[in-house]
Amino acid sequence: MKLILHFYTMNLKRRNFESEFKFRTSRSSGAGGQHVNTTETKVELVFDVDASALLSEEEKEKFAKKWSNRINDEGEFKIRSSQYRSQSSNKEHVIKKFYLMVEKAMTMEKKRIATKVPAAVKADILKNKKLHSKKKTERKFNPKDLL
Numbered sequence: 778m779k780l781i782l783h784f785y786t787m788n789l790k791r792r793n794f795e796s797e798f799k800f801r802t803s804r805s806s807g808a809g810g811q812h813v814n815t816t817e818t819k820v821e822l823v824f825d826v827d828a829s830a831l832l833s834e835e836e837k838e839k840f841a842k843k844w845s846n847r848i849n850d851e852g853e854f855k856i857r858s859s860q861y862r863s864q865s866s867n868k869e870h871v872i873k874k875f876y877l878m879v880e881k882a883m884t885m886e887k888k889r890i891a892t893k894v895p896a897a898v899k900a901d902i903l904k905n906k907k908l909h910s911k912k913k914t915e916r917k918f919n920p921k922d923l924l
C-alpha cells in the first residue's frame with residue numbers, strides 16, 4: 778500500500794501543473810521597511826480546478842472535496858504567500874505548497890477505529906465527579922450551621 782501511495786505521489790510530481798497556474802502579485806504587509814511599500818512581494822497562485830487537463834474527474838472531485846474552503850464560486854483554487862521578502866521565493870513557496878496540498882488531497886485517510894474506554898478510566902472519572910460534587914455541596918449555605 779505504501780509503495781503504491783509513493784508511486785502515486787511521484788506520478789503527481791511528474792505532472793507539470795505550472796502551465797495551468799496563474800499568478801497575481803500584490804504588496805505584502807510585514808517586515809521590510811520602506812522596501813515593502815514599493816515592491817509587490819506577495820504572490821497568489823490561482824488554479825482552475827474544473828478546467829485542469831492534468832487531473833482526472835475523480836481527482837478533481839477529491840481535490841474539490843478536500844479544499845472546498847479554498848475554492849471560490851468560479852472554481853478557482855487560491856493559495857497566497859507573503860512569508861519571504863522576495864517575490865521569487867514566495868512564488869516557489871506557493872508552488873511547493875500547491876503540490877503538497879494536491880498530494881494531501883489524493884491520499885486516502887485511514888478510518889478511525891472506535892475503542893472502548895477502559896473500566897479503570899471510567900471509575901477514575903466517576904470518582905473525580907463525586908469529589909467535585911462533594912466540594913460543591915460543602916460550599917452551600919446551610920442555616921442549621923448557624924445554630
